[in-house]
Amino acid sequence: MxxxxxxxxxxxxxxxxxxxxxxxxxxxxxxxxxxxxxxxxxxxxxxxxxxxxxxxxxxxxxxxxxxxxxxxxxxxxxxxxxxxxxxxxxxxxxxxxxxxxxxxxxxxxxxxxxxxxxxxxxxxxxxxxxxxxxxxxxxxxxxxxxxxxxxxxxxxxxxxxxxxxxxxxxxxxxxxxxxxxxxxxxxxxxxxxxxxxxxxxxxxRLEEKEKERLAQLEREAAARAQTAWLDTGVLDDADARTSARGTKAVRYATAQLGKPYVWGAEGPDSFDCSGLTSKAWAAAGHPVPRTSQEQWKQLPHVDVKDMRPGDLVIYFDDASHVAMYVGDGRIIHAPRPGRTVTVAGAGSMPILGVVRPDATGPAHGRPDA
Structure with missing residues (x-):
């Protein structure tokens, strides 16, 4: 040879x-x-x-x-x-x-x-x-x-x-x-x-009473942020209708409530923030990028006042967190280690913007979340 x-x-x-x-x-x-x-x-x-x-x-x-x-x-x-x-x-x-x-x-x-x-x-x-x-x-x-x-x-x-x-x-x-x-x-x-x-x-290292008080402080901070956000009137003319795929994505996210946050996880037993949103939209038949930063970069942007259930809310200036909007000013998200997939106020964290995976999909009615 x-x-x-x-x-x-x-x-x-x-x-x-x-x-x-x-x-x-x-x-x-x-x-x-x-x-x-x-x-x-x-x-x-x-x-x-x-x-x-x-x-x-x-x-x-x-x-x-x-x-x-x-x-x-x-x-x-x-x-x-x-x-x-x-x-x-x-x-x-x-x-x-x-x-x-x-x-x-x-x-x-x-x-x-x-x-x-x-x-x-x-x-x-x-x-x-x-x-x-x-x-x-x-x-x-x-x-x-x-x-x-x-x-x-x-x-x-x-x-x-x-x-x-x-x-x-x-x-x-x-x-x-x-x-x-x-x-x-x-x-x-x-x-x-x-x-x-x-x-x-x-x-x-915190004592039990301190842990309880810390959790209370977290809830109070989130409530203050949510109230201030709602007081701006941003949702006064919000449209509660969503698309067929948006409804499916919301239902998937809702079914994950209570599952633990694990970094890098994308189901079925645990999730991180973008693992939850990407899997929800994949289950709806419309795959999206895996990470919150890529979701922010690649998906169509919509005004916060125009967001509808199924849209993804991107948080912080570095787009490091993402949640799914489910209507009535609420989101479903996987918050952080030590927490579970939960419902929270959409304005409880600094909003960078909103993206819509199925921007061309027609809206029809409220999701059954």
Whole structure:
């Protein structure tokens, strides 16, 4: 076997092995872009006489930073899935290219054997030595066709070799990128876990009465924000009608009430915020991007005053949280670690904007949420 062929086969086998690794259970993949690093978090318990309002604000910041990193992690995972599919497609092309090259080599071998049987003589020599020159002349046209076919065969072999080299090189580059990103995503996952652990430890050091008071402060802050939002009159002319798919999405989200928040989860037993909204719309037959940031970027925007049940409400300036609007100023969302999928006021957090997955869908009536 020639050096070129050995190199192509080696590259192909390397990529096939790589795809086998990609398909292995438990294999983690990485983000193709740098992920945000959560801000340093305090490790010491609050001092005696601590201000619970300050603790609440600190927890909000910790969980918000974890949500930002989680959204980036989810986006990276989605891209890695696509990269894996691309590598699998390239591997299939490499296998097909190897088969095609083998077929062409067989054809070339047959042509070489045929030439050997004729002694490699020139057409002129064959004519002079022929017992039947007339028969030879009758076959001269076929000889010419054979020569043209041989040239075409050589060109096809060269083209197949070039394609195979390109497929192997492309797959090798993609695999290296995927491996590097896998390590980066694993590091980001550890950072998210540390961030959440810090927040959970901070809460665990509170006494039961302090935990109850902290929960009360959270509810009061959410209620104040919701009241202030409603007082603006933003929903005075709101349309309670929704689309058929919007109704299905709301029903799916409603059925998940009480299930725990788990970062990176997209059902069926647990969800993060965008895992819930993306699965709800997938169940409605209208898939949307996996992350809140991509939902904000890619889906059609509507005015808050025009939102209808099934629309997605995007929160915070960095689009790090998303919920589903279900009507009457309410949302269903997966809030954060330690909480469950719940109903809340749509204005209980700073609204960045509203997106509508099925912007072209007709509205017909209230959802049965």
């Amino acid at each position: 020639g050096t070129g062929k050995r190199g192509l086969l080696t590259a192909a086998l390397t990529v096939i092995c790589a795809v086998t690794v990609l398909a292995a259970p438990g294999t983690a993949f990485a983000a193709p872009a740098p992920l945000p690093v959560p801000a340093p978090a305090p490790t010491a318990a609050p001092a005696p006489g601590k201000d619970l309002e300050a603790v609440r604000e600190k927890l909000d910041r910790l969980y918000h930073d974890a949500a930002v990193a989680t959204d980036a992690y989810n986006g990276a995972e989605e891209k890695v899935r696509k990269q894996s599919a691309e590598i699998a497609a390239l591997t299939k092309k490499i296998a097909q290219g190897r088969q095609r090259l083998a077929e062409l080599r067989d054809q070339a071998g047959a042509a070489a054997r045929d030439q050997y049987r004729t002694g490699g003589l020139s057409p002129t020599a064959q004519f002079l030595l022929s017992d039947d020159p007339g028969q030879f002349l009758d076959g001269a046209g076929r000889v010419l066709q054979g020569q043209q076919a041989a040239k075409k065969l050589i060109a096809e072999v060269a083209r197949a070799q070039q394609d195979l080299r390109e497929y192997a090189d492309d797959a090798a580059v993609r695999w290296k990128k995927l491996e590097a990103d896998r390590k980066a995503r694993a590091a980001a996952r550890r950072q998210i876990r540390r961030q959440i652990d810090t927040a959970e430890k901070l809460e665990s």
